[in-house]
Amino acid sequence: MDILAKQAAALFDSCSICQEGDFKSNNNLSLVNIYEEGYKKYQPESTSALEVLLKEFGDAPTLKLIVVSIDNDGQKIPINNLVFRRIITEHLKIDPCVLYFIARRYDGFHRLDSATSTSYIIATSIYMLIWKYDWQRGSTTGLFFERRVRGFCKSIPYHLEHFSSYSRSPGLLAFVTCLATCDFLDVNIGKRELRHIQHLEGVTAFGPDHFDVPQHRHETENIMYWLKINADVHINLTNKLRIASMISSILEDILGECGQRSPFSSRGNDMRPAVLVLASRVRAFDSYAMYLKERANQLSSVIFTLLTHEDAAVSTDMAKSSHELARHSAYIAECAKRDSSGMKTITIITMAFLPATFFATLFALPTLNWGGNTIITSGFWVYWAFTLPTTALVFLLWISFTYDRAELVASVRGLLGLRMKKKE
Numbered sequence: 001m002d003i004l005a006k007q008a009a010a011l012f013d014s015c016s017i018c019q020e021g022d023f024k025s026n027n028n029l030s031l032v033n034i035y036e037e038g039y040k041k042y043q044p045e046s047t048s049a050l051e052v053l054l055k056e057f058g059d060a061p062t063l064k065l066i067v068v069s070i071d072n073d074g075q076k077i078p079i080n081n082l083v084f085r086r087i088i089t090e091h092l093k094i095d096p097c098v099l100y101f102i103a104r105r106y107d108g109f110h111r112l113d114s115a116t117s118t119s120y121i122i123a124t125s126i127y128m129l130i131w132k133y134d135w136q137r138g139s140t141t142g143l144f145f146e147r148r149v150r151g152f153c154k155s156i157p158y159h160l161e162h163f164s165s166y167s168r169s170p171g172l173l174a175f176v177t178c179l180a181t182c183d184f185l186d187v188n189i190g191k192r193e194l195r196h197i198q199h200l201e202g203v204t205a206f207g208p209d210h211f212d213v214p215q216h217r218h219e220t221e222n223i224m225y226w227l228k229i230n231a232d233v234h235i236n237l238t239n240k241l242r243i244a245s246m247i248s249s250i251l252e253d254i255l256g257e258c259g260q261r262s263p264f265s266s267r268g269n270d271m272r273p274a275v276l277v278l279a280s281r282v283r284a285f286d287s288y289a290m291y292l293k294e295r296a297n298q299l300s301s302v303i304f305t306l307l308t309h310e311d312a313a314v315s316t317d318m319a320k321s322s323h324e325l326a327r328h329s330a331y332i333a334e335c336a337k338r339d340s341s342g343m344k345t346i347t348i349i350t351m352a353f354l355p356a357t358f359f360a361t362l363f364a365l366p367t368l369n370w371g372g373n374t375i376i377t378s379g380f381w382v383y384w385a386f387t388l389p390t391t392a393l394v395f396l397l398w399i400s401f402t403y404d405r406a407e408l409v410a411s412v413r414g415l416l417g418l419r420m421k422k423k424e
Helices: 002-014 047-055 083-091 099-104 152-163 172-204 218-258 272-363 379-400 405-423
Strands: 029-034 040-042 063-068 108-113 117-123 129-132 139-146
Touching: 002 083, 002 099, 029 047, 029 117, 029 152, 040 152, 047 063, 047 083, 047 099, 063 152, 063 172, 083 099, 083 139, 099 108, 099 129, 117 172, 129 172, 139 152, 139 172, 152 172, 172 218, 172 272, 218 272
Parallel strands: 063 139
Antiparallel strands: 029 040, 029 063, 108 117, 117 129, 129 139
């Protein structure tokens, strides 16, 4: 047993699961003591002050619980590593093997039995509770700290005060924690999962309160968002059902221990009636959560169907658009064909009249003397001096606007190179 305890301590130290430095309270650290005569709560300013209180009270309380709330994301235990181990092993006298379960971050309900005491662990994504029950003295010592849900631990001292008459019972801490967990699950499932399911049933028009078939299409982005919400609902419901199953196992363990090993059950500390009532609440929650999960399963089918229909509708729209595009392309091709025929006609007519036009213009030039002895006069060169450069300029402008400059330069260089080779 000592070897296993040393291995657990070494693993715990290597995991860096605790924060560094001294924990400053800021009203986030409290010590709850339950005595035969009543209930008392203390709020030390630091873990150093807490250790002083633990040494001062010693074994006097019948139940001693340290409660730690969080200000961060709950990824690390908000107590220094060495202080945490000292509190667990020296002040609370809990089996050091529990450090293995803490280091591995195992969820669930675990117990470690010895000859005179039993150490327990209840771990969820919300909190972790570690405690030890001394079967000879009928006393309980424990540590409770939050993991994720801030403010959850406030209900633990409240329930302990109301059930302080069971302080000698081995299952008091487990019962109070299960009760607080059930309260949290009952409220949270209505605020989150039920609200999300009702929202999805409303937007999809599918559910026990919706009978009209929607006449409009949904955007693909909205459907993907609904799938994400429904997946979150599935995950959260599965986790809640897992916690409910763990609570049922804990309550069965409490019922099995009532009056068997503890000599204090004869003093009015038998918790069986309260445990049975809480067990019925857990069964009711489990049934309701399964009902919501089935509704979420049906919504998954509906949302996937909507997504399939939307994909089909988009494909149909694309096919229609392609058909329209093809029709317009055919119309444009027909128009281009008609334009081409018109241009061809104009070109043919132009070609037919161009020779006549040229010669009519040429014969009308005043530089040509058709009635004299010499037809070409001395000023005939003026016609060619203006005509040839102007024609060349028109062709150059046409080429510069029609062809790319780089392509034109490359063509010219290629042409010049070809000529140079011919000369060689």
